[in-house]
Amino acid sequence: MSTATPRTIVLVGHGMVGQRFLEALAEHGVAGRDRVVVLCEEPRPAYDRVQLTSYFAGRTPEELSLSDAEFLDKYGIELHLGDPAETIDRERGVVTARSGLTVAYDTLVLATGSYPFVPPVPGKDAAGCFVYRTIEDLLAIEEYAKNATTGAVVGGGLLGLEAAGALKGLGLSTHIVEFAPRLMPVQVDEGGGAALHRTITGMGLTVHTGTGTQEIVTGEDGSVTAMRLSDGSELATDMVVFSAGVRPRDQLARDCGLAVGERGGITVDERCRTADPKVFAIGECALAADGRVYGLVAPGYEMAQVAAAAIADQENGNGFTGADMSTKLKLLGVDVASFGDAHGTAEGSLDVVYADSRSGTYKKLVVGAGGELLGGVLVGDAESYGMLRPLTGSVPPISPEQLVLPAGAGAPVALGPTALPDEAVICSCHNVTKGAIRGAVTEHSCTSVPEVKKCTKAGTGCGSCVKVLGQLVTAELEAGGVEVDKGLCGCFAQTRQELYEIVLALRLTSYRELLDAHGRAEARGGDGCEICKPTIGSIIASLAPTLGADGYVLDGEQAALQDTNDHFLANLQKNGSYSIVPRIPGGEITPEKLIVIGEVARDFGLYTKITGGQRIDMFGARVEQLPLIWAKLVDAGFESGHAYGKSLRTVKSCVGSTWCRYGVQDSVRMAIDLELRYRGLRSPHKLKSAVSGCARECAEAQSKDFGVIATSNGWNLYVGGNGGATPRHADLLAQDLDDDGLIRLIDRFLMFYIRTADRLERTSTWLERIEGGLDHVRDVVVEDSLGICADLEALMTAHVSGYRDEWASTLDDPERLARFVSFVNAPEVPDPTVRFVPERNQIKPELPLLNLTTRPLEGTATR
Amino acid sequence: MTILAVETTTAYVQLYVDGDWLPVCDDPTRITPGRGVAVLLPDGGQAAVFQDRTGRWYAIDNHDPFTGAAVLSRGLMGSSDGSAFVASPLLKQRFDLTTGRCLDDEEVSVRAYAVRVAA
Ligand code: SRM
Ligand SMILES: Cc1cc2nc3c(=O)[nH]c(=O)nc-3n(C[C@H](O)[C@H](O)[C@H](O)COP(=O)(O)OP(=O)(O)OC[C@H]3O[C@@H](n4cnc5c(N)ncnc54)[C@H](O)[C@@H]3O)c2cc1C
Ligand code: SF4
Numbered sequence: 001m002s003t004a005t006p007r008t009i010v011l012v013g014h015g016m017v018g019q020r021f022l023e024a025l026a027e028h029g030v031a032g033r034d035r036v037v038v039l040c041e042e043p044r045p046a047y048d049r050v051q052l053t054s055y056f057a058g059r060t061p062e063e064l065s066l067s068d069a070e071f072l073d074k075y076g077i078e079l080h081l082g083d084p085a086e087t088i089d090r091e092r093g094v095v096t097a098r099s100g101l102t103v104a105y106d107t108l109v110l111a112t113g114s115y116p117f118v119p120p121v122p123g124k125d126a127a128g129c130f131v132y133r134t135i136e137d138l139l140a141i142e143e144y145a146k147n148a149t150t151g152a153v154v155g156g157g158l159l160g161l162e163a164a165g166a167l168k169g170l171g172l173s174t175h176i177v178e179f180a181p182r183l184m185p186v187q188v189d190e191g192g193g194a195a196l197h198r199t200i201t202g203m204g205l206t207v208h209t210g211t212g213t214q215e216i217v218t219g220e221d222g223s224v225t226a227m228r229l230s231d232g233s234e235l236a237t238d239m240v241v242f243s244a245g246v247r248p249r250d251q252l253a254r255d256c257g258l259a260v261g262e263r264g265g266i267t268v269d270e271r272c273r274t275a276d277p278k279v280f281a282i283g284e285c286a287l288a289a290d291g292r293v294y295g296l297v298a299p300g301y302e303m304a305q306v307a308a309a310a311i312a313d314q315e316n317g318n319g320f321t322g323a324d325m326s327t328k329l330k331l332l333g334v335d336v337a338s339f340g341d342a343h344g345t346a347e348g349s350l351d352v353v354y355a356d357s358r359s360g361t362y363k364k365l366v367v368g369a370g371g372e373l374l375g376g377v378l379v380g381d382a383e384s385y386g387m388l389r390p391l392t393g394s395v396p397p398i399s400p401e402q403l404v405l406p407a408g409a410g411a412p413v414a415l416g417p418t419a420l421p422d423e424a425v426i427c428s429c430h431n432v433t434k435g436a437i438r439g440a441v442t443e444h445s446c447t448s449v450p451e452v453k454k455c456t457k458a459g460t461g462c463g464s465c466v467k468v469l470g471q472l473v474t475a476e477l478e479a480g481g482v483e484v485d486k487g488l489c490g491c492f493a494q495t496r497q498e499l500y501e502i503v504l505a506l507r508l509t510s511y512r513e514l515l516d517a518h519g520r521a522e523a524r525g526g527d528g529c530e531i532c533k534p535t536i537g538s539i540i541a542s543l544a545p546t547l548g549a550d551g552y553v554l555d556g557e558q559a560a561l562q563d564t565n566d567h568f569l570a571n572l573q574k575n576g577s578y579s580i581v582p583r584i585p586g587g588e589i590t591p592e593k594l595i596v597i598g599e600v601a602r603d604f605g606l607y608t609k610i611t612g613g614q615r616i617d618m619f620g621a622r623v624e625q626l627p628l629i630w631a632k633l634v635d636a637g638f639e640s641g642h643a644y645g646k647s648l649r650t651v652k653s654c655v656g657s658t659w660c661r662y663g664v665q666d667s668v669r670m671a672i673d674l675e676l677r678y679r680g681l682r683s684p685h686k687l688k689s690a691v692s693g694c695a696r697e698c699a700e701a702q703s704k705d706f707g708v709i710a711t712s713n714g715w716n717l718y719v720g721g722n723g724g725a726t727p728r729h730a731d732l733l734a735q736d737l738d739d740d741g742l743i744r745l746i747d748r749f750l751m752f753y754i755r756t757a758d759r760l761e762r763t764s765t766w767l768e769r770i771e772g773g774l775d776h777v778r779d780v781v782v783e784d785s786l787g788i789c790a791d792l793e794a795l796m797t798a799h800v801s802g803y804r805d806e807w808a809s810t811l812d813d814p815e816r817l818a819r820f821v822s823f824v825n826a827p828e829v830p831d832p833t834v835r836f837v838p839e840r841n842q843i844k845p846e847l848p849l850l851n852l853t854t855r856p857l858e859g860t861a862t863r
Numbered sequence: 864m865t866i867l868a869v870e871t872t873t874a875y876v877q878l879y880v881d882g883d884w885l886p887v888c889d890d891p892t893r894i895t896p897g898r899g900v901a902v903l904l905p906d907g908g909q910a911a912v913f914q915d916r917t918g919r920w921y922a923i924d925n926h927d928p929f930t931g932a933a934v935l936s937r938g939l940m941g942s943s944d945g946s947a948f949v950a951s952p953l954l955k956q957r958f959d960l961t962t963g964r965c966l967d968d969e970e971v972s973v974r975a976y977a978v979r980v981a982a
């Protein structure tokens with residue numbers, strides 16, 4: 001380090017690249033030593049602009065944030081929110097911000113990003129016109145859309161399509177107006193554009209290509225009513241979102257006499273330095289040494305690293321001389337990707353094209369004279385993107401024809417990522433090579449994808465590389481001899497999914513037969529264990545009607561398999577007493593039934609509480625009281641609520657269109673229908689659901705395993721949500737379904753989950769683990785890519801028709817009732833250790849002799 | 864040991880308690896193999912009695928030393944390396960059914976009883 005006295009480094013712009021620059025400064029030990037001042041125009045610190053649109057899928061601004069107070073504090077970074085730089089005095093070395101704040105700098109870094117280009121058409125500033133760049137833009141769009149029914153997006157590029165997807169998601173009938181003759185003109189060629197056009201039209205969006213926007217027509221109140229198009233026609237619309245490209249924000253630089261390019265962008269050298277050695281420019285506002293302005297985040301990150309290294313006086317590394325422009329469309333449910341020299345501009349390059357207009361698939365690879373892969377376009381099926389992109393620049397190990405053929409159509413065994421060279425860039429957002437990922441496993445002892453993500457940052461940008469990342473991590477672990485025994489437990493070497501297939505294929509209804517024939521050699525003939533017994537019990541119960549087994553989970557040998565709660569059809573509490581949760585479908589209950597619950601609780605002296613699942617829990621029943629209590633409840637029309645089972649818990653509802661002024665569908669009816677349909681369904685872990693009557697989402701459907709949100713056209717289905725210790729927002733699986741379509745899709749989804757999930761794996765973790773993730777699940781359950789949907793539906797139909805209430809069945813049978821005794825030799829004596837003391841006018845357990853030793857960490861997904 | 868003169872066809876499950884065989888269940892078929900039942904002992908204590916799939920019998924104290932609750936009889940039974948165990952239904956620690964030793968914590972064990980089935 002050459003400088004001894006602390007310098008002042010001023011960063012203008014706290015966007016994605018600015019934040020990355022700060023992190024790089026910290027890595028170099030500059031932040032913390034030197035004074036770092038950040039002028040940030042937006043009212044919030046840096047956030048993930050790339051994932052901006054996921055706001056409409058439920059991600060909150062907080063979740064999108066890239067910066068935290070802890071980081072800033074740790075390095076003493078001074079961040080001024082909502083205070084943009086206004087002038088730069090290079091002679092004196094001073095920046096002045098809007099508030100009047102002046103800061104003298106030794107080094108100035110401009111990371112001001114871009115502004116959305118709005119074509120200069122009359123009416124462009126009318127109320128109802130928006131751009132799509134910041135969280136504030138999205139909030140404004142969302143607010144305005146509440147009173148709109150139609151929206152139009154100007155620009156059919158990558159961002160335009162994202163914006164269009166967002167408008168559609170907000171329930172608007174949506175138009176896309178693109179001046180070029182095809183969609184995504186920069187990324188895809190004509191053939192790809194045509195395939196894309198068909199797919200997007202098929203999704204219900206209206207596409208106008210080869211059409212310019214001439215004027216925004218406004219009504220009497222000055223707000224948008226229509227757009228006049230270049231063909232003379234008028235398109236009625238309530239709002240317009242401009243997404244016609246971006247321009248570098250270089251005004252500050254222009255004003256202080258720094259050089260800018262002909263088409264904008266602050267001119268910098270390979271170190272991202274301007275002609276003034278004290279001033280740097282990075283990210284989208286910079287015109288890089290290769291003469292290009294990059295509108296993607298990965299090149300910006302690279303510039304941030306280069307500039308930070310230069311400021312840390314480490315100029316020996318690589319400079320920034322250009323970057324890859326690969327892109328993949330993230331939302332809208334269309335697979336589009338382009339990478340490398342997608343248009344075949346290189347001298348002597350040739351194309352290999354596969355097109356199938358029936359399925360909307362178009363794939364083109366550009367191959368150089370020497371057979372090396374130069375780039376490509378994938379529309380409709382971008383599965384191979386993760387593999388092909390890193391292969392760019394090398395001669396692929398199999399012929400290009402085979403690379404574009406769809407699986408099953410003569411394509412050979414899929415090319416695995418193990419075939420890639422170490423230099424291949426796997427994550428282009430963070431520029432992480434295959435070698436670095438392998439290093440994370442071999443040198444930094446990472447043993448899982450989340451660990452590798454944390455260690456290398458790979459996969460934390462656009463997410464398109466996560467699949468390949470997972471394959472590489474597994475391959476590397478296996479190569480390192482970390483023989484991950486994927487067996488269920490000490491008794492079975494198979495996974496839960498394999499056992500499911502065995503049980504189904506052989507129609508096995510006996511755990512012992514399964515253990516003796518398929519268990520590990522040392523476990524055969526034994527008693528199994530507490531892991532495999534409930535797992536097999538659950539598999540047999542899920543498939544009972546299909547296997548010809550008794551649907552009653554406590555029948556014969558099955559009784560020995562069930563977890564203790566299932567065995568007593570109630571939830572065991574800390575003092576050995578039980579809780580009772582009757583089913584209250586959708587949370588709807590009559591006053592008469594409420595009164596029955598009140599009477600039962602009063603008569604048996606039970607502690608009563610409203611649960612988090614819109615129903616009522618009664619605690620403190622002794623085992624011999626369970627049948628007596630249930631006799632009263634069954635009599636009044638109640639059924640088991642399966643609060644004890646790895647099975648459907650509740651389907652929460654909001655009050656919906658029947659009462660609520662905003663409701664667009666009858667969410668209560670749908671919640672009740674769903675709860676009654678899936679009640680009693682045994683699954684790898686518990687299942688929760690909710691139905692909301694409109695986008696306000698009062699039922700919190702997006703935190704559920706399967707959540708339903710009403711739209712004006714039907715229902716949107718979200719899957720894989722989770723509360724608990726590791727909350728996860730659900731992903732949108734399909735939109736605007738009618739009642740039948742919704743139920744059919746849930747049938748398939750649940751049965752596919754039951755078939756393929758691990759033991760105690762909620763849908764959220766399953767969705768993240770399963771190869772191909774959401775896309776794969778969507779292929780299977782929406783597109784029927786495996787041809788198993790009919791089977792899945794049949795399994796669910798069998799479950800639904802085979803359902804009987806477990807408590808009613810138990811009460812009907814004296815033998816079954818005999819189990820509910822305190823002591824086998826003194827059935828009439830209540831367990832003396834189960835005692836209660838009063839609290840707040842109810843009871844609570846009096847804990848006997850609590851000679852407690854240390855407890856294991858409780859809770860998370862093990863019970 | 865004195866056995867009351869009942870029908871000789873009746874087989875009793877008996878526990879060896881305080882130097883005597885205590886009959887606790889007159890119908891062994893009522894106990895599902897692989898599961899347990901609770902038994903009230905003369906001194907007010909409790910035992911948990913299990914039968915494995917081969918018909919072998921086991922009994923240990925019913926109190927779960929980790930929580931204080933009398934619930935071990937309601938746990939899931941299993942076997943590992945040929946010896947039978949029960950996993951507590953509350954916090955899942957396993958106890959060897961023959962010795963009463965906790966398999967997840969060397970310091971902890973519960974009392975084990977001898978059991979037999981006899982007329
Ligand atoms: C009773 C209730 C709390 C309350 O008083 O409100 C409750 C009580 C229990 N929860 Fe819960 N949970 C209850 C709502 C919830 C909710 C809220 C909801 O469903 O909307 C959540 C978060 C949502 C979710 O599951 O995604 C919730 C997340 C958990 C978790 C964490 C699951 C996870 O995936 O991380 C566990 C632990 C587990 O299952 O492994 C758990 C486990 C438990 C157990 C079963 C723990 C146990 O083994 O003893 C508790 C026993 C219930 C009993 O004895 O009756 N409970 N629990 C709620 C019953 C709802 C119902 O009507 O069925
Ligand atoms: C919807 C959307 C989707 C995208 N998807 C992708 C994608 O999939 N892949 C990809 O690679 N890229 C994508 N991008 C582009 C990516 O977001 C940008 O490349 C990246 O954000 C550039 O970072 P930056 O820091 O240069 O600019 P920005 O993130 O725009 O940050 C610049 C910041 O500087 C502030 N600023 C400007 N002037 C001043 C001033 N005078 N004083 C103080 N502050 C100022 C601005 O307010 C802004 O906060 C997407 C962009 C959008 C909008
Ligand atoms: S989600 Fe919508 S319909 Fe349901 S209660 Fe809330 S605002 Fe009303």
Ligand code: FES
Binds near residue numbers: 428430458459463465
């Ligand atoms: S390529 Fe975007 S996160 Fe890896």
